[in-house]
Amino acid sequence: MINVGLQLRFTVSGVTREELRLHVDAVMDQLLVLEEAAGAVVHSGAVSLDLGSSKVTIELVGVGETFDEAQAAADGAVRTAIHVAGGHTPGWNREGEPTYERDAVRAELIDA
Numbered sequence: 001m002i003n004v005g006l007q008l009r010f011t012v013s014g015v016t017r018e019e020l021r022l023h024v025d026a027v028m029d030q031l032l033v034l035e036e037a038a039g040a041v042v043h044s045g046a047v048s049l050d051l052g053s054s055k056v057t058i059e060l061v062g063v064g065e066t067f068d069e070a071q072a073a074a075d076g077a078v079r080t081a082i083h084v085a086g087g088h089t090p091g092w093n094r095e096g097e098p099t100y101e102r103d104a105v106r107a108e109l110i111d112a
Contacts, residue, residue, distance in 0.1 A: 001064065001065065002067055003062070003063055003070060004062050004064070004070035004071045005074075006061070006071060006074035006075060007057060007059045008057070008058045008075075008078055009055060009057050010056045010057075011055050012054045013054065020049065020051065023085055023086065027082055027085045027087070031045035031058075031078070032045065034077045034081060035077075040063060041062065041063055041073045042060055044059070044061040046059045058081075060078055062074030062077070
């Protein structure tokens with residue numbers, strides 16, 4: 001199995017600081033729910049917020065048979081958490097200028 005640590009960075013606009021803070025908390029809550037429900041497909045979620053710049057960073061580790069599978073598990077879980085928390089992800093998979101910065105920050109093979 002492969003673990004891929006994904007880090008996504010967003011700059012959020014169109015909401016108040018309080019709305020953003022509440023939404024970020026809700027996203028973290030949903031990541032925890034997904035970690036428990038996903039049968040170890042994702043783990044180690046973390047969300048941070050810089051209210052001054054409205055920048056959100058979400059980190060999550062995906063697990064899969066291949067790098068792409070593990071990255072897709074983490075990416076899909078983040079998007080699902082945003083949606084369940086009431087957010088929107090327009091242009092998430094659109095080619096061209098992305099709506100967020102994405103880094104696969106680490107990948108490692110683990111014993112199954």
